[in-house]
Amino acid sequence: MPISDLVEVLGLSVAWLSKVENGTRRTDAGNIARLLGFYRADQATVDRVMSLHADPRDWFVGCGHGPGGVDELAVLLRHEAAAREVFAYETVSVPALAQTPVYGRAVLERNPLAVLGEVEQRTEARKRRQRVLSRPSRFVFVVREMTLRNLGVDRRTASDQLRHLALLPNTGRVEVRVLPRLMAGSYLDRYSFTLMRSEHYRPVVHVDAMYHSVFLDHPDDVAAYQAAAQAVLSNTLSVEESQALILHLANGAHAVASRTG
Incomplete structure (x- = not known):
């Protein structure tokens, strides 16, 4: 009507x-x-x-993950598709939207309860999810230098992932920022989160917790995470410095893979 x-x-x-x-x-x-x-x-x-x-406290949505994990979570996909700005900070891995399929599969296989069929389903779901990067939106991915130096995968996979990460800013829609080792360790950078802003929804924060996700849209919660994002960004390298460091690490991993391959 x-x-x-x-x-x-x-x-x-x-x-x-x-x-x-x-x-x-x-x-x-x-x-x-x-x-x-x-x-x-x-x-x-x-x-x-x-x-x-x-209940004024109920300003969040909690969602359990199915076999496809967070990569098939409808509420997340809807917000990512609508977002004009996405800020993603990861503490122990490369942000999901910036992962190569091989590295992403390796990350999923680390779960001791991982089932082969579910890993493959989630790997394919993540590849579909990453199509959002072709949208005319702004993406900012922040990753720790300590993570980049120890991706927990073989050197060839690490080299490919690092090169992919370094080249993403060339699209003009993505910023990749590295949080140096000496700058990490404050309270605000201990936890991974994603902050999304769109024209159709209130700003929303996504926090992934293994088998469940939490989405927060209370203005106070969003403001707190926005402050955390600004605090993290204030300590990162510039996009150009980050790109140079990532390429340096990629070349080092490639050299080791070539000698030992």
Whole structure:
């Protein structure tokens, strides 16, 4: 039904409704009930939505992972596809969107509970997920120097991954920043997270925890993670310095692989 009908019947304004839908304006239980009634929501939906409104702490969504893992998580894919800005910081691996298939498979196989079929499914899901990099969006990937020096894979795989990472900025849409060893270790850079901003959703933070993901969109939570992102970025090398370091490490790994291969 056209939005004009809704605002006419309920006596609302288009601007008010737009702000509520975008999460930039709160409203009361009465207006929420009126909207649910207008859309003829079923009782289960009414109960769930009203309970969310009643509990102001419930500004997050928790999702379990299926066989495809986080790479097939619909809510994550939806936010990544809509995002105009993505900031991803990883503490122990290369960010998923920047992984080569071979390196990504090796990371997934580290899980002692990994099943071969699920590893292959998630590897393919990650490759599909990475198509988002072709969108006209801005991506900032931050990775620790300590991680780059010890990727936990064979030298040839490490060399290929490092070269891929170094070349990503050439697309013009991706920044790769390295957090040097001497700058790592503060409280704010201990935990991996992704911050996404889009035109259609409130800013959202994604935190992956092995078998579950948490999505936070409370303004206070987002502001805290935004501050963490700025703190991390303030200690990284520039894009050019990062690229030079990554290529240096890639050449070193390639040389060792050539001697021992």
